[in-house]
Amino acid sequence: MNLTNNTFMIKGDVENIDNTPLELPFSIIRMSASVIKDMREIPALRELDLDGLSGIRLGTLRFNAIRLHAVCRYKKGVKKTDDISPSDVRCIDIHPRALTLRWAIYARFLLFHEFLHALGFSNHGKEFKRLESMWPDSGARHLGQAFGLHLRDMNTGWLWVCPSCDMKHVRYKRSNGRYRCRECMVPLMDIEVNNSTAIKNG
Numbered sequence: 001m002n003l004t005n006n007t008f009m010i011k012g013d014v015e016n017i018d019n020t021p022l023e024l025p026f027s028i029i030r031m032s033a034s035v036i037k038d039m040r041e042i043p044a045l046r047e048l049d050l051d052g053l054s055g056i057r058l059g060t061l062r063f064n065a066i067r068l069h070a071v072c073r074y075k076k077g078v079k080k081t082d083d084i085s086p087s088d089v090r091c092i093d094i095h096p097r098a099l100t101l102r103w104a105i106y107a108r109f110l111l112f113h114e115f116l117h118a119l120g121f122s123n124h125g126k127e128f129k130r131l132e133s134m135w136p137d138s139g140a141r142h143l144g145q146a147f148g149l150h151l152r153d154m155n156t157g158w159l160w161v162c163p164s165c166d167m168k169h170v171r172y173k174r175s176n177g178r179y180r181c182r183e184c185m186v187p188l189m190d191i192e193v194n195n196s197t198a199i200k201n202g
């Protein structure tokens, strides 16, 4: 059985079954404004070009990205060793699955983290860590692990396969022998489909 033909369907089907709305309930632009507002309250950041942050183009990563939660992409030719400012940033992309009510606290932290990269702290060195620790929502960073697990779950799908007629249904959960093929009345088998292509492209 060729599973690669089915990976395409998984996202749509799974989302619908899980009743996860595909539209983003969060405006990334509005979130950005509130993150910048909070950054203005951090004394250590006051000297930096916080106004420039609002001019950065914001976007989202692919829905099935797994490893990457957010990224700050510098413009072509900009080196990490350069004196980087917000105008050197091509865009900041946040994982679309973080832009939900459930992950809002983490999404704001992700944007703050990428904004620090945009302000010239290109690596995760001592100074970066010091500034990052000043984010008022101190529990936010610890949501990273849970969010990573969430992404992994959301990218794992199941095929319910009828062993008799080979009819396949894409599902988010296992059938665990509880469902039968409508035509053949045979219990469906579970086959796990992991969307591993997403890891490469994330």
Ligand SMILES: [Zn+2]
Pocket: 113, 117, 124
């Ligand atoms: Zn980073």
Ligand SMILES: [Zn+2]
Pocket: 162, 163, 164, 165, 166, 167, 181, 182, 183, 184, 185, 186
């Ligand atoms: Zn069947």
